[in-house]
Amino acid sequence: MRAAVTESAGGLLAVTDVPDPEPGPGELLVRVTACGLCGSDLHLSEVLDLPGLVLGHEICATVAELGQGVNDWKVGERIVGFPLIGCETCDACRSGATSKCSQAAQLGLARPGGFAEYTTLSASSAFRIPTSIDDHIGALVEPLAVAHHALDCTPRATDEPILIIGGGPVGAAVAAWARHLGAREVVVSDPVARRRELAEHLGATLTIDPIKEDVASAFAKQCGALPNVVLECVGTRGMIQHSMDVAAVDAQVTVVGVCIGPDDFMPLVGLQKELLTKFVLYYRKADFTATIAALASGALDPRPMVTGTTSFEDLPDRFEALKNPVDDCKVILEP
Numbered sequence: 176m177r178a179a180v181t182e183s184a185g186g187l188l189a190v191t192d193v194p195d196p197e198p199g200p201g202e203l204l205v206r207v208t209a210c211g212l213c214g215s216d217l218h219l220s221e222v223l224d225l226p227g228l229v230l231g232h233e234i235c236a237t238v239a240e241l242g243q244g245v246n247d248w249k250v251g252e253r254i255v256g257f258p259l260i261g262c263e264t265c266d267a268c269r270s271g272a273t274s275k276c277s278q279a280a281q282l283g284l285a286r287p288g289g290f291a292e293y294t295t296l297s298a299s300s301a302f303r304i305p306t307s308i309d310d311h312i313g314a315l316v317e318p319l320a321v322a323h324h325a326l327d328c329t330p331r332a333t334d335e336p337i338l339i340i341g342g343g344p345v346g347a348a349v350a351a352w353a354r355h356l357g358a359r360e361v362v363v364s365d366p367v368a369r370r371r372e373l374a375e376h377l378g379a380t381l382t383i384d385p386i387k388e389d390v391a392s393a394f395a396k397q398c399g400a401l402p403n404v405v406l407e408c409v410g411t412r413g414m415i416q417h418s419m420d421v422a423a424v425d426a427q428v429t430v431v432g433v434c435i436g437p438d439d440f441m442p443l444v445g446l447q448k449e450l451l452t453k454f455v456l457y458y459r460k461a462d463f464t465a466t467i468a469a470l471a472s473g474a475l476d477p478r479p480m481v482t483g484t485t486s487f488e489d490l491p492d493r494f495e496a497l498k499n500p501v502d503d504c505k506v507i508l509e510p
């Protein structure tokens with residue numbers, strides 16, 4: 176089958192023929208119909224020297240073959256893949272918090288992922304999707320589950336106005352969910368005009384250009400008070416400090432952006448305001464269930480997040496282009 180594989184850290188992906196995967200016991204072989212390109216794929220390809228790795232964890236697919244012992248699935252069923260595979264026996268796994276299992280392995284990292292015609296995953300990690308969820312929307316389930324988990328971990332009143340720092344794919348997904356879950360104001364701050372526009376299509380009630388405007392006062396003007404709930408969705412140096420600076424006293428600051436380098440912030444700001452902070456990563460299986468239900472009914476419509484598609488031929492170039500600040504939100508591989 177064809178797959179896009181890494182060759183060296185920071186190098187181009189290579190589209191090549193690799194052996195067809197075979198489903199192990201308890202696994203499904205699935206034909207990938209759509210796979211989102213994720214910021215974490217970009218980071219991983221920059222820093223990890225793992226030649227031959229098939230990235231991709233935002234997977235929508237069709238069941239192609241059943242592994243030994245799998246009897247509750249049929250060939251042809253459409254699925255989205257929960258990309259974490261754990262031991263399935265520890266407390267974390269049993270509660271659906273697979274990311275906290277000491278043996279957790281991620282599709283597209285520890286196992287081959289979705290930048291391929293076929294991949295395999297544990298049958299218990301596959302979620303059925305109805306026909307009302309098309310392949311593109313199916314590929315958005317994983318990033319939307321990230322956003323759902325972030326909001327689920329953020330204590331707040333249902334209609335509390337929310338400030339989202341960053342309108343990239345994570346911030347966009349948080350904006351869509353926040354509005355759907357009942358926030359009366361959803362404010363997104365991002366210096367890129369196209370991202371602000373996209374956030375408005377996804378339900379943001381106000382967008383702010385942080386280069387031109389004071390974020391805290393623009394928020395307060397719209398919402399009547401400084402932000403009690405701030406979600407940091409950028410993940411670059413200085414953004415935690417910025418989130419603390421713009422927050423109201425006693426505010427909740429949730430860190431969603433994945434910063435993989437050292438960062439610094441002034442604890443005194445948090446102390447003076449007595450901020451509550453929470454760091455979040457990944458999701459639980461319940462976040463997939465909630466996301467699929469909201470998408471199936473049409474109540475949550477994240478379609479504006481999809482700003483492009485790519486074939487295998489164009490994937491290496493599209494992937495490279497996404498490494499620089501861009502106007503794209505989600506680009507989806509159609510293998």
Ligand SMILES: [Zn+2]
Pocket residue numbers: 213214215232233317318
């Ligand atoms: Zn992702």
Ligand SMILES: [Zn+2]
Pocket residue numbers: 261262263264265266267268269276277278
């Ligand atoms: Zn486990």
